[in-house]
Amino acid sequence: MRDLHIHFAYLDERTKRMIRRAILKAVAIPGYQVPFGSREMPLPYGWGTGGIQVTASIIGTDDLLKVIDQGSDDTVNAVNIRRFFQRTTGVEVTTDTTAASIIQTRHRIPETPLREGQILVYQVPVPEPMQHLEPLEVETRKLHALQEYGLMHVNLYEDLAHFGQIATTYDYPVLVNGRYIMAPSPIPKFDNPKMHMNPALQLFGAGREKRIYAVPPYTSVESLGFEDHPFSIQRWEQPCGICGARDSFLDEVITDDQGGRRSSADIARSVT
């Protein structure tokens, strides 16, 4: 299976070492964005290169890898990334969340609870949670350093004033370890509570923006909110149209040409 013409996990060892150093720093300062010398990977920026570089620098021959996108093991890009690692490392792959040692994900946290020793690698498009409010990195860096997060709270408050509720539904900002505000990547806010005190190590890789950050096991991750408007997750009126689940993130499936639809529990749950 492994292509022996390509170095194990594609990256050269010096690059892997540089990335591991960034990861260690990230773990030491939960939620802080560590700049790293992101490389051009054979897959495009924006398509998971940050997650791929993190996975490539931590994967070993005895790892068992799972790759999901939108909570599914068989969306095209997940298949492609899994093929990339099969080709460059020859490691075993799995769709079983409980069995996997490394899970690379885009836009979901598996619904099966993770355990100690597992590593969840997130693909991150925009690591800076305040980028849409302040595009200058020079400025946002200062705001983080001073823990000056008024901008963020005002933004959420403006949502309340305009719409009566916070209008952010995914990539919902969190406060990590009581210190740094962090972008959880575009997971639905439904998944946010899973990050809190998770026994697994959570690593975040942003290839295009060249940042790595982390949430170590058993770290507090608090979704932002207000005392009178606490953070809340999505709820559905109907259960899953296929398995009847009421505790799952539901995907809608269009079933006919008139836009008829049914809800189904996300694959993140059903494959375990």
Added chain:
Amino acid sequence: MYVAVKGGETAILNSYRLLAEQRRGDLAIAELSVEQISQQLRLAVDRVMTEGSVYDPELAALAIKQSAGDLVEAIFLLRAYRATLPRLAYTETIDTGRMVLSRRVSATFKDLPGGQLLGPTYDYTQRLLDFSLLATGVHPGPDTLCAASASASAPLEAAPRVIDLLNHEGLVEEQAVPEGDPEPFDLTRQPLRFPADRSARLQNLARADEGFLLAMAYSTQRGYAESHPFVGEIRFGTVELCLVPEELGFEISLGDIAVTECQMVNQFKGSHTEPPQFTRGYGLAFGHSERKAMAMSLVDRALRAQELGEEVTAPAQMPEFVMSHSDSLESSGFVQHLKLPHYVDFQSELELVRKMRKAMAQQDKGAQPKEEEGPHA
């Protein structure tokens, strides 16, 4: 049961096959060789080498062939290839003053030492389709009988750079080597951070997408920045590349590379500490890439606004704006990632929009104004 669109491995393999077929085209037509591309699509090869940051005409031509002529894709291929190559050594600084010139023009002086040398250029062609090129395989090639060609092919003496001539009078700012001649920032190994120094800026611009850079440069000419540029000089030719290996301690020649250099001079009114003089913008690209080198030199100068105490009002003067959006791999990748599934994010938005519409409808129904409901109700 309806199955949501999922791409299995078979679908991906089929897509590879279709792509290969489409790239090759009609099998009755002879296949294009990499040599043909590097010889006859020279300017495409030069652009791919420049933005791909690899001086290798053969690999650039291969990338162009593999990408079916999509140059941004070819640049991506070359960059991905170079990303994990070991960094063995740094060459000595090239001396463009000793360039073996193929072309050299200055817009600031009619006559100057070394003269104006038109060389190969589309500048003075009349852009009429040359239908004689339609006749493949029988075209005789350049008219070798033309009397001028004999003298034009003779190598020319190196000529001093125009900027150095002006320098003697102190009319142009000096760009001295920084103290201690520190190793330049290496954009391919270190993440770009702001404020970025000159070496990071020039590397970023050299690798920047030509179209983006051209538009940025153009904007400075249309009022979106203070700009009064003159082409001090454009030169295209070959320069020798040298290396001093640590274990040898003396210079050895690696060979020649072709480069295009543009020195733009800009009026500067002076400040409290500096007398009025001309400032410089610098552009350098592999091969023959004048549009790129000129655009680069304009943007380089515009990005120095803050350094020179000018008011920063336009995008082309903002380093974070320009340098964070100039790379075609980054922009092309992120724009096109929107093709990837976003079912989950979209689902979250759907749920929110439905909830807000419902709340609005209810409000409209019972909308006899008893007491206005505040946001916190």
